[in-house]
Each structure stands twice: as C-alpha cells, then as structure tokens.
Amino acid sequence: MMDQGFGPPYGCWCHRCRDRYESTYARPMPAGAGWDADWARMLEFRYASSESFERDLTEHVRSVDADLTVAFNHHGAPPFSWETGQRPVQHAHIGDFATGECGVWAFGALHASFGALFAEATKPDGHYQMVMQRNVRMYHDMTLRPVADMLWEAATLLAHGAQVTVVDKTPYDGALDPVAYSRIGEMFAETHRNREHFAGRPIREVGLYYSAKTRDQYGRDDPDKYQQAMLGVHKALVYAHIPVGFILDENVTAERLSAFPVVCLPNVAVLAQREVDLLTAYVEDGGALVTTGVTGLYGPLGEELPEGALADLAGVRLIACLDERDVHVALNGECDAARALSADIPTDWPFLVHGQATAYEMTTATPYGRLYRPHRTSGQRAGDQAYHLPLSPDVPIGPAILVNAVGKGTVATVCASPGVAFAGEYRNVEPRLLIRNLIRLLHPEPEVAIDAPTFVESVVTEDAAARLLRVHLIGCITPPQNTGPGRPHSNRVLPSMMEDTPLYRVRVRLRREFRAVQALGPDTVVTRIAGGVEAVVSGIHEALVFSY
Missing domain, CATH: 3.20.20.80 (Glycosidases)
Structure with a gap:
C-alpha cells in the first residue's frame, strides 16, 4: 500500500x-x-x-x-x-x-x-x-x-x-x-x-506529551485540531526559556516520564488505560502534570466520553466540552498561587484564549480564575446569523484552572487551550504568559533560570565528567515583513531572511555553585552577579560555559 x-x-x-x-x-x-x-x-x-x-x-x-x-x-x-x-x-x-x-x-x-x-x-x-x-x-x-x-x-x-x-x-x-x-x-x-x-546531556524541565492515537482519532482530517496545541505550548516554552523535550505515546515509560519535573499534555484527547496508570504513578511519585483543553475526554475511536480519563487524578468532574472556541479567561490575585499564575497579566480582566475549552467542577481540586463563555447575539442564538470572529466574554461558567495534590505530586487542569491560542490566528501574549506562570508555579526552582529576549532560543546541557554546564543562546532576529502574496485572501506571509548579528542582554542563574564561567564569543561581555551571571551577547550563537 x-x-x-x-x-x-x-x-x-x-x-x-x-x-x-x-x-x-x-x-x-x-x-x-x-x-x-x-x-x-x-x-x-x-x-x-x-x-x-x-x-x-x-x-x-x-x-x-x-x-x-x-x-x-x-x-x-x-x-x-x-x-x-x-x-x-x-x-x-x-x-x-x-x-x-x-x-x-x-x-x-x-x-x-x-x-x-x-x-x-x-x-x-x-x-x-x-x-x-x-x-x-x-x-x-x-x-x-x-x-x-x-x-x-x-x-x-x-x-x-x-x-x-x-x-x-x-x-x-x-x-x-x-x-x-x-x-x-x-x-x-x-x-x-x-x-x-x-x-552533553540536555537538562530539561518540561516533557511535552505527544499522542499518535490523538493525532489519528481526534485530529482525523484536521491535523491542526490536535497538533496546534502542541506547537503553541512548545512556542511558549521556548519564548520563556524553559527547557523542553518530547514524550511519545508509542514508547512512553515510567523512566522517560521521570526525566522531567513537569509533564504537559496539550489537548491529548485519547489516553489508553496504560497511559493513565503511568501518569498516575508519575504524579504520586512527585511529578507535576499539566493538562489543557480536551485532554482525556475522547475514546479510542475518537468518541466523546461521559467523563474524563484523568478525572479522579485531577480531582474534577466534567460539566461539558464547549462548542465555542472564542472563550476568555480571567485571573485574580487573591492568594500566593493566584498571584503567581497572574504574573505580568492584568487581574480580573478576561482575555481571549481561542481554542477548545471544557467546563469542570472540582471534587478535590482547588479552583483558580474564571472561564467565560463568549457572547452571542440574539440572531446567532436563533441560528439566523453566522459568526466566525471572536466575540466578547459573556458569563463565567467555571474555573479557569484546577490544581489537585496527589501523593507527592500535583495535577493542574487548564480548562482552556492556551497552546492552541498562542499558535493560532489570535496570538495574544497572555496565553503564553499563562503557560509560563503555571510551569513556574509547579516548578519554582529550576536547575538553570534564563532571562533573555524572546527572539533568543536557549539550550542547556551538562557534561558531568568534565564538570561543565553549557547554556547555548541562539538569536533569530529577522527584519519586519511586508504583505504576502495572495492577501487579503491568503494567510501566507513568508519570513524575511536573517542578515544581522543580534545584540542583547541575558541573565543566567544556577541553583548550584560554580567556579568560573567563560563565553565562546570574543565580543560577549560577562559579569558575575549573585547566583549567576549577566552577559551582553553579540553573536548569532553563543554559549556560556560554567565549570563547577
């Protein structure tokens, strides 16, 4: 064939x-x-x-x-x-x-x-x-x-x-x-x-869980229906300099899960019982699990389930999978956890998170924020008026995030799909900040913390035998682009070619003590600060090499 x-x-x-x-x-x-x-x-x-x-x-x-x-x-x-x-x-x-x-x-x-x-x-x-x-x-x-x-x-x-x-x-x-x-x-x-x-061995914080079963039976003839969530979370983590790797459903093991302090399931709609058992053991042993959107809500043939496969683990009960995509989320600052989730996001302000969403009620989980259904005109409610653009928020229908403590670990259920939103047409920045803030709430003390511009990608590796830790910094800075061919009827806007050498400032903090640090590039200026270094980087690729 x-x-x-x-x-x-x-x-x-x-x-x-x-x-x-x-x-x-x-x-x-x-x-x-x-x-x-x-x-x-x-x-x-x-x-x-x-x-x-x-x-x-x-x-x-x-x-x-x-x-x-x-x-x-x-x-x-x-x-x-x-x-x-x-x-x-x-x-x-x-x-x-x-x-x-x-x-x-x-x-x-x-x-x-x-x-x-x-x-x-x-x-x-x-x-x-x-x-x-x-x-x-x-x-x-x-x-x-x-x-x-x-x-x-x-x-x-x-x-x-x-x-x-x-x-x-x-x-x-x-x-x-x-x-x-x-x-x-x-x-x-x-x-x-x-x-x-x-x-060297990569040091990673978050494992993104990819499901071929979900690709086939939930995505079906529309691959973006599933894969956009994965693309958007990856993008958000790269922008936030949170090191990431992938976990695949075909070869997932307890050992592979345990390599990541946080495991994220972006709209992994189809989960087999073996996967549920592995994820449950991972959380009970101290792992942090994040799910978004419709994770665990569909069966092996893509059929909707009456209850989610992770409901008991997440401490939630399903109310409904929403038909609407133009949902909004609002956060508040009523406690330390809520303030951490809303870092750099205005509180009590509904922002668009365009994508699949699910209304839950808590059983044992703690709720944070509010999920809003979108407004619909009387004509739309009657079926006489079509809509394709997002409308404003209407009324809250449940929590935005639910966090449940299980054994030594934690499960965070995001009722909307921030990955879909950030990879989609309505790519406001608040969904990516929500992803970043949630990871930092669950894993507040990473091995390496990097503060750098979003146009820089970072990769962290360790050579334990040589007692070296490397922080690679790769800058991708392209000039602004004009309207693409076929507009206004086509969405094609090709990126410009990168011609310039980036110049930027970065701060790197290590959880461990280190003896010395050296930059590969002759034009990079490195200054030691408390717990790490600050560097002014001039170059497309730079690596800060820490000896410990």
Missing part, C-alpha cells in the same frame, strides 16, 4: 491490497475514511504496509552493499499526520537513523528546534539527522540564503544534538555554485570552531 502521501485517496485499493487486508482481518477493506472500527483497522494496515516496505528495502540495499547508509525521510512527525502512512516511533528508525526536515520556509523558524526535539524522542538513545537547505524558498529554487540565516539554523540543530545535512540545488549543467559553497563553508567553519561544545 504505497499510494499514500499528503492527500487523498489515503491508500491503495488495488486487488492485491484488498486481498491482503481481507486475509489479515477476515473482512472487506473499507472504501474510505469512515472513522470507525473498520477504518482503525485500515490505519493499522497502512502503517504495517509502510513498515514492511521500508524494512524490505533496507534489507535489499544492505544485501547489495553492507557499507551503504540507509535513511528514510520521516514524515511521521508534526505537522504531518496519519495520511503519510507513518507513525512517529514505528517508522523513524527502520534505516540507520531517523531523518527529519526543518522546512523553516513552510513550518516557521521554531520548527528547527521542534523537529530536532521530536526526532530525538523517537529513540532517545539513537541517532538522527535534520535537513536544512541553502535555498530561500524551498529545495528546488536557485536562490541562496545569507550566512547569518543558515548559521542560526545550523547552530540551533547542533545545540540540540542533531546531525545536520544541508541540501544544495545544482544547476542542470552539473556545475557547483561557488558563492553557495563559500557561504556554506563559512557557516561550517563557525560551527566547527565550537564543535566540542555541541555535546
């Missing part, structure tokens, strides 16, 4: 595939995506077909030349979905290593780190490569990016531990572009100077 890709018909219905399906399941192959038990079997058949073909091809290549490297372009990771016939873990490492694409021209600058972290999670002790390109628009044009733009992307990937491949587009006469290789060489020379520092 190889006739599957990025659109319909989502499979092959030739007589060979039909016969094999029927011999496997003793029933006819479904005619299309019905999103029932038959289609669930069809998805499994598609995944198994892809895996079998890739394994057969790998075996054949190695039988011809055992020294050849085999790698498949893996499309089991976001933003791709079930239509490619690949799962995140099942199909990632059939060859010698996993391969992911950055595709920043299509997926945005943050997809460099998102893709690297996701590929790493498919096999935490394995190898993976990320693919970038020299071209401005995509792989197949003859343009050339500035050195600064390529260096930012390569440094991001290397800091996260990826192998890096650069795609070139050669002219049809077979010649090589000397300017392209001059710029690529300049980029490589800069990264090679710091090669020894792209190493």
